Structures are given as structure tokens and as C-alpha cells.
Amino acid sequence: MEKKELMAELEGLKNSLEVSINEKAKAEIAEQLKSSLTEVNAKLESVNANDSVEAIKSMSTEVSKIKSDLAATVSGLQILESRTKSSKSNIEVVKSFNEAFIDGLEKNHDAIQNIKKGQPFKMEIKAVGNMILGSNLFPDGNLSGYQSYSSRQAILPSQKINFRDLIPTAISPTGLYVQYQESGSEGSISVQTEGSSKTQIDYDFTQIKIVENYIAGFSRFSKQMAKQLPYMQSTLPRLMQRDFYKAENASFYTTVKGAATGVNTTTGTNPVEVIMDLIANQQTANFNASYCIVSPKTLGLINRTLLQNGYYPGAAGVSSVASGAVIISGTPVVAASWALDASYLIIDADYCERVETESINIMFAMEDSDNFQKNLITARIECQEEVNLMLPTSAIYLD
Numbered sequence: 001m002e003k004k005e006l007m008a009e010l011e012g013l014k015n016s017l018e019v020s021i022n023e024k025a026k027a028e029i030a031e032q033l034k035s036s037l038t039e040v041n042a043k044l045e046s047v048n049a050n051d052s053v054e055a056i057k058s059m060s061t062e063v064s065k066i067k068s069d070l071a072a073t074v075s076g077l078q079i080l081e082s083r084t085k086s087s088k089s090n091i092e093v094v095k096s097f098n099e100a101f102i103d104g105l106e107k108n109h110d111a112i113q114n115i116k117k118g119q120p121f122k123m124e125i126k127a128v129g130n131m132i133l134g135s136n137l138f139p140d141g142n143l144s145g146y147q148s149y150s151s152r153q154a155i156l157p158s159q160k161i162n163f164r165d166l167i168p169t170a171i172s173p174t175g176l177y178v179q180y181q182e183s184g185s186e187g188s189i190s191v192q193t194e195g196s197s198k199t200q201i202d203y204d205f206t207q208i209k210i211v212e213n214y215i216a217g218f219s220r221f222s223k224q225m226a227k228q229l230p231y232m233q234s235t236l237p238r239l240m241q242r243d244f245y246k247a248e249n250a251s252f253y254t255t256v257k258g259a260a261t262g263v264n265t266t267t268g269t270n271p272v273e274v275i276m277d278l279i280a281n282q283q284t285a286n287f288n289a290s291y292c293i294v295s296p297k298t299l300g301l302i303n304r305t306l307l308q309n310g311y312y313p314g315a316a317g318v319s320s321v322a323s324g325a326v327i328i329s330g331t332p333v334v335a336a337s338w339a340l341d342a343s344y345l346i347i348d349a350d351y352c353e354r355v356e357t358e359s360i361n362i363m364f365a366m367e368d369s370d371n372f373q374k375n376l377i378t379a380r381i382e383c384q385e386e387v388n389l390m391l392p393t394s395a396i397y398l399d
Contacts, residue, residue: 170354260392
């Protein structure tokens with residue numbers, strides 16, 4: 001018996017198994033077919049491994065036994081088919097074993113033709129079932145279907161208010177900003193006594209030099225990423241600008257509160273009373289209390305104090321609106337996430353400024369390091385600037 005004749009006989013045996021079965025008996029029939037198929041595959045592997053005429057001839061008896069077993073299975077299936085035809089509501093039409101087997105032969109035609117010693121071939125037939133994404137869509141099941149994309153990206157939020165929003169901006173083209181600060185005087189101006197000389201006064205000035213530094217950073221990404229994620233071209237600048245302002249706010253806040261020397265004494269027992277005292281100190285020194293900068297947590301404590309004490313709008317010069325904004329003695333209380341909890345910074349915007357040499361700018365370039373070789377793009381953000389507290393006594397800080 002030649003190898004082709006053996007394959008033909010096995011195919012003929014399996015062709016006899018075409019039948020429609022119901023859900024109830026499917027498991028039992030599947031087990032019988034699986035057992036027969038396993039035995040057939042074992043014989044095929046034996047032939048592949050030995051590849052000898054004697055081995056092929058010795059299979060004749062065993063093939064006849066398989067034929068007898070399969071014939072009994074076919075008989076049982078025919079009886080089952082005749083019974084289930086009378087109850088269509090319980091019938092599920094499925095693909096026949098013959099069709100599945102023939103499909104398998106067609107799909108694996110090349111592999112079967114190349115069977116030789118040391119290269120056996122085993123064909124498995126997937127059980128027929130309902131098609132669902134999890135098991136019939138490859139490679140990732142539900143994640144492999146057509147995708148729709150949101151026009152928005154879920155990026156982290158930026159800080160709601162920036163220090164630069166509260167103070168004016170001065171321009172310094174050279175990056176070296178010089179200011180003359182009044183540092184003292186001798187003599188005085190007074191009422192003249194008739195017939196006597198007027199009093200004389202002189203003033204001293206100190207030269208203050210402000211050197212603007214760069215607040216900067218960069219990000220590097222591939223050209224492939226830019227093409228596959230088009231939103232990066234518009235979103236990356238937003239991310240970098242957000243983080244730039246965070247760095248700027250932290251730098252300005254640290255500089256100003258560290259330089260402030262205004263009087264910060266108070267006898268207040270709650271945040272509202274403390275701010276009232278600090279504003280009074282600021283006005284006593286002839287400065288304006290343009291803003292009182294606190295953390296959001298401290299602003300919440302201020303509103304709780306107003307609620308608990310039953311303060312009505314306008315009482316003692318305090319006003320709190322539905323949005324939560326508070327004005328005390330005419331000074332807006334600004335909540336900034338970059339301010340420390342339980343701290344108060346009062347500034348006079350006429351004496352605090354941001355000195356700028358280069359405005360904030362974002363640039364993209366491949367001419368950086370080995371970007372050209374690696375198809376990388378560098379995005380850079382920077383601003384040459386500095387905060388200038390003109391007179392240290394014009395700001396009050398209390399922690």
C-alpha cells in the first residue's frame with residue numbers, strides 16, 4: 001500500500017462522517033471523533049517517522065479496525081439525525097466533519113506534500129462553535145476591532161493661575177537689568193522758621209543688577225511617533241508649556257517670599273483676622289496690598305471661618321461670593337496651588353515685576369546631537385527672565 005493510497009483511504013473514511021448533530025449529543029460525538037482522529041494522526045506520524053514499505057504495509061489491519069469503529073459511529077449518528085429531524089427547534093446546523101476535514105487538507109496541502117522522515121505532520125481540526133470576539137478575533141480579541149479616536153487627550157491639568165498673571169512685565173534686551181534702589185537719606189524737610197535757613201536733605205541710592213536666567217527644558221521623540229500620533233504636534237507644546245509655568249511659578253514664589261521683609265506681626269486667631277492684620281501692616285508702610293496669595297486649602301479654611309462665624313457679605317470689610325472668591329479689606333485673596341499651606345504672601349504689584357529678555361518660545365529641530373542619524377526630533381521650550389522685587393519692604397510673608 002503506497003502512501004498516497006493510505007491517505008486516500010483515510011480521507012474516504014472521514015468523508016463518511018458528514019452529519020448534523022444537536023447540542024445535547026455534541027460532546028459525546030466530539031469525544032469519539034477526537035479519539036479516532038488521534039489514532040489516525042498517530043498512524044500518520046508513525047509513517048512519517050519510519051518512511052518504510054514494511055511500516056506502511058503493517059498498517060492495513062489497523063486501518064481496517066479504524067474503518068469498522070468509524071462505521072459504527074456513522075450508524076449512531078444516522079439514527080440520531082433521523083430523530084432530531086422531527087424536532088427542528090432543538091436542531092443546530094453545524095459544519096460537518098467531512099467539510100472541516102477537507103478544509104484542513106486544503107489548507108495544509110503543501111505541508112502534507114513535504115512529509116518525510118524527521119518532519120512529521122499533524123493536522124488539528126478546531127471544534128465548531130459560536131463566533132465571539134474573544135476567541136475568533138486575533139490577536140487581541142475585543143481590542144482588535146475597528147477603533148475610534150477621541151479628538152481630546154486626557155492630559156494632566158495646568159495650574160489655574162500663574163505668578164506672572166499678578167505682576168507687570170519689563171523688557172531688558174541685554175539680559176542685564178539695572179535698577180537704582182533708594183537706600184537711605186540724611187537731613188530732612190521741615191517747617192522753616194521765619195528768618196532762618198531751610199533744612200537740607202540728601203538721598204542715597206544703591207545700584208541693583210538683575211541678571212536674567214533661562215527657565216528651560218527639552219523633549220525628544222521619534223519621527224515615527226510624530227507620524228503615528230499626529231496629536232503630538234499640538235499636544236506636546238501644551239504639555240511643555242504647562243510644566244514650564246509650574247517651574248516658573250515655583251521659582252518666582254520662592255524668590256519673592258524669601259526676599260520679603262515687610263512687617264508680619266499679627267494677633268489674629270483665625271485666617272481672616274491674620275490677613276486683616278497683614279493688610280493693615282502693608283498699608284501702614286504706605287504700600288498697596290494688591291493681592292494676598294494663599295493655597296487653595298487656606299482659602300477653604302477662610303470660607304469655613306466665615307460660615308462658622310455667620311459673617312454676612314460686607315461684614316468687617318469681608319466679602320465672599322458663590323464662586324468662593326474672597327476679598328478682605330479691599331484686597332483679593334488669590335488661591336494658587338504653588339503657594340504653601342498656612343502661609344500668606346502680600347505683594348504690591350507696583351513694586352514687583354517680571355523682567356524679560358526672551359519671551360517664552362517653543363522650537364522643534366532635528367539638528368541636535370545625533371537626531372539626524374536616529375530620526376529623532378527635539379522640542380525645546382525656554383524663556384530668559386527673572387522676577388524683581390524692587391523693594392523688599394513692599395512684600396509681607398508669614399508662614
